[in-house]
Amino acid sequence: MKEKFIQLLEEIKKDLIFIANEVEHNIRQAIKALEKRDIKLAEQVIAHDENIDRMEVQIEENFLSLLALQQPVAIDLRFIVGGLKMNNDLERIGDHAVNIARTVLDIKERPLPDSIKKIPTMKNLACSMLHDIVSAFIHQDAEQAREVCAKDNSVDRLYDEIVKDTIEQVKNDQSLLEQGFAIARVARSLERVGDLATNIGEDVVFMKDAKIIRHRFEK
């Protein structure tokens, strides 16, 4: 019976890795759609989010079955509690890909403030956090998870810079007002991706070390 339980845990782990890859891919595609003003790609991103939502629900149901039927304790219990939160955070990252894609549909071909040039850098940083945190999850590496969490400050700084630059540019050219808001929204979504990757990092530390490091309670 225990072997079956361990096998089920492994399957859920694979599902989480799969949904994480899908979410990261959708964020990258959403930014690509923004850069190329590719309406069709933006629509694909929005459509694909439904698959991600379905996967999230399926993973949650599988976790609930494990809780109800196997009564896990210790490291298994922490994996399930942390995994449930991670699943939820991944789905929310998926929603941010949709937000970005919707922005692409809103702004169409209209000119954008120069601050957009920093968006790919921010995307790379946020996506690398997401990628690395999934790696930390796969290897249950709490140290790597902590390192990824520490990178969130860089994403936050970039967000502040983009907002500041956008405001300056909109002040100089008020015809960019609406598009300026759009860029700020995209930057905000990427900043949230960094936050949610950090949450997942905290979940990985909890799974591995049984330590709750969010809210900086950990001494």
Add this chain to the structure above:
Amino acid sequence: MIETESGVFLEKTKKDEILTPETKIDKSVKPVLAMSNEKIVIETKTLDFYYNADAHALKNINIHIPDKKVTAFIGPSGCGKSTLLRCFNRMNDLISDAFHTGEILINGVDIYKEGTRLEDLRKQVGMVFQKSNPFPMSIWENVAFGPKVNGINDKDELNEIVESALKQGDLWREVKDRMQNSALDLSGGQQQRLCIARALANKPEIILMDEPASALDPISTGKIEETIEELKKNYTIVIVTHNMQQAARISDYTAFMMLGELIEVDLTKKIFTNPTQKLTEDYITGRFG
């Protein structure tokens, strides 16, 4: 393998098969609880117990069991948990060839001290067994038996003791109108609660329970667990259980034993969420055993 009264005792060689390099016991972590703010009722010091010269069942057990708490012992069959439980009221004295070294203290007094009366010890330390064992007599007689043996003959006083014990054992409401019926007519769960009441009638300080609910259905088990929850307000309870969910539900502290050694003792919440020893984690998550 050596068969003993309390189960199968594993030979020493088996240990190396079970303990992989990853699950070796971290000796830097002492299994004894540091419970400075709690009164200690039972204490063992470097306790070793042998069923005979070749069967070393308990190895260097050092444990503190606190007052008015439920302490659960878990571990695979033959790990020594029932043997340890039986040490606390000298039940193992009944086994010929068995002997021990080290000390077992109750309220700071060595229970093997010269002049210790076994009757007094077993009155102080009551015991409930895996299989309910009511005497073939009436419900009332079962509960009154101990006090009568201890010299109480006044009928009113006995009635009072019986009622109080049955109420504490959560059986009074079910049997108060048929006290003269045979105890053997009760259901399995009721018989076990009768045995708890019988132990309580002697006004013990400590109650030892060896798998008290393992032969019961979930509803009867639930009643026993509720009874234990109530009893810990007034008694120190030590329970041996194979049911880890039960240990998690009812105990304040959990001790994990394996191959005669005490591996880890801690708050139950800690043991079941984040045990210190890898061996404990592997056992409670079912990765061996």
